[in-house]
Structures are given as structure tokens and as C-alpha cells.
Amino acid sequence: MSIIVWGIIACEVGFWVVMLLGLAARYLLRLQRLSTALLLSVPVIDVLLLTLIAWDLLANRAVADFAHGLGAVYLGFTVAFGHQLISTVDAHFAHRFGGGPAPTKRPKTGPAHVRYEWQQWLRALLAGAIASLVLGAIILLVGDPARTAELANWYPRIGLVLVIWLITGPLWDLVADVFRSREPSEQLSS
Structure with a gap:
């Protein structure tokens, strides 16, 4: 396994450990x-991963591989979804250990659910934009297309994931909600 894969794993473990230690210290x-x-x-932790990727590509003169692109995508994901994830876990901690109110559950159906799914997709879009910017910055910094070709391969992957998420998330739920809202009126007219 490459040093970048180990770095991603260490950052993910570090994220959870630091977050849980922070919440344990609080509650x-x-x-x-x-x-x-x-x-x-x-x-x-994100800065450490970005530093590791840059060090490997710039100082080590490594050829970018799948893991380098995955690291950029991981950074985008943690920046876009990290605060939301910490807030959710914080609410559960506050309820369980701090006497706080029960965490609000995400809506399962209806317009509130559709709105939630759009918000999540917009976060994914932000994650994709951040990952794309990081990839572009690394490509520019390295300045050697032969060594960064794999990073450029991540742009269509990010786009594909966002399109699939759009179709299976907010659009699917929007259509399902429209059909659910039609059912009662159709039953009344029968």
C-alpha cells in the first residue's frame, strides 16, 4: 500500500479520534x-493529508496514482461534510451524555425530505468542486503532465458520482414525492 493510502487511513482514524476526544472532553x-x-x-488533519500529498509529488517527485486523487477527493468530502458530521455526532453526544434534547431526525418523506436531499447533493457538489480545485492546484504545482495524468482522470469520476447522486438522490425523491402527493387525490376521485 502506498504512503498516500496510509495517510488517508490515518487521517480518517485521526478525524474520528480527535472528534470523539473533543466530545468526550465536553460532555x-x-x-x-x-x-x-x-x-x-x-x-x-486535512492540512496534514494535503501536505503529505504535496510532499510526495513535489519533494519525492512521485508519479501521481489513484491514491493521490483519492486523497484530494477525501479532502473535498471532509471539508464539505465534516462540520455536518461533527454537529450530528455532537447532538447525539449531548443527548446521551449531556442531558440535551433528542437529536432531530432527518425527514423521511415529503417536501422536507426532498429539500434535505437537495442540500446533501449541494454539499456533494461543493465536495466535488473542492476536490477539483485541489487536483488542479496539484497539477499546476507539479507542472509535469506525465506525472499528473492520473489526477486529471479524477475529473470525470467526480462528475459521474455527482450525476449518479443527483439522479438517485434529490431527483428520485422529488419524483417519488410528486407521485406520493398525487395518490390521495386520485383515490378520492375514484
Whole structure:
């Protein structure tokens, strides 16, 4: 396994460990400042991964492979979805250990569900844009198309994932919601 794959794994584990330590400090130990410091340090993990990718491609003069592109996509995902994920886990922690209210559940049907699915897809679009910008920046910094060809291959992959997400997420739910809203009126007219 490449150093980048190990870096992605370490960053994912680090994300969860730092987040859970931050929430444990807040709700179990009641150490608000430590909790805040830990939770604010979560983005540092992303910077470490970006540094590892840049170091491997620039200092090591490595040829970009699948893992380098995956690292950029991982960065986009954590930037776009990280805060939402931390807020969700925080709400569960607050309920379980801090006497807080039960976390709100995401809507399962209706216009609220369709709105939620659009919001999630827009986050995915943001993740794709961030990943694309990171890929483009790395390609420009390396300045050697022969060494960064694999990174350019990630653009259509990102686009394909976003199109599939759009079709199977918000568009599918929008159509399903329209058909669900028609059913009662059709039954009344029969």
C-alpha cells in the first residue's frame, strides 16, 4: 500500500479520534476549552493529508496514482461534510451524555425530505468542486503532465458520482414525492 493510502487511513482514524476526544472532553469531563481546542483542530488533519500529498509529488517527485486523487477527493468530502458530521455526532453526544434534547431526525418523506436531499447533493457538489480545485492546484504545482495524468482522470469520476447522486438522490425523491402527493387525490376521485 502506498504512503498516500496510509495517510488517508490515518487521517480518517485521526478525524474520528480527535472528534470523539473533543466530545468526550465536553460532555464527560466537562472541559469546554479542551473540547473546543480539539474540535477546532480537526481541520489540521486535512492540512496534514494535503501536505503529505504535496510532499510526495513535489519533494519525492512521485508519479501521481489513484491514491493521490483519492486523497484530494477525501479532502473535498471532509471539508464539505465534516462540520455536518461533527454537529450530528455532537447532538447525539449531548443527548446521551449531556442531558440535551433528542437529536432531530432527518425527514423521511415529503417536501422536507426532498429539500434535505437537495442540500446533501449541494454539499456533494461543493465536495466535488473542492476536490477539483485541489487536483488542479496539484497539477499546476507539479507542472509535469506525465506525472499528473492520473489526477486529471479524477475529473470525470467526480462528475459521474455527482450525476449518479443527483439522479438517485434529490431527483428520485422529488419524483417519488410528486407521485406520493398525487395518490390521495386520485383515490378520492375514484
